[in-house]
Amino acid sequence: MTPLDEIRGLYFNTKRGTVKKDIARAIDLFKKISSDEDRQKAAVFMDGLSQMRSEWAQGKTEDS
Numbered sequence: 001m002t003p004l005d006e007i008r009g010l011y012f013n014t015k016r017g018t019v020k021k022d023i024a025r026a027i028d029l030f031k032k033i034s035s036d037e038d039r040q041k042a043a044v045f046m047d048g049l050s051q052m053r054s055e056w057a058q059g060k061t062e063d064s
Contacts, residue, residue: 003029004038011045019053 007026014022026046033039
């Protein structure tokens with residue numbers, strides 16, 4: 001599995017209780033990506049993880 005694939009998996013499988021750990025793992029994986037194209041793709045998933053963390057920290061749910 002490539003770092004990009006793993007970041008993508010983290011994005012789709014993260015939960016409120018794992019989001020901080022998942023973001024930390026995604027950052028570690030991002031550092032291993034050498035292709036600019038793959039970095040851009042990974043950045044989209046990482047932005048999504050960051051958005052989830054922010055929303056959940058504010059107490060919002062997926063339905064809000």
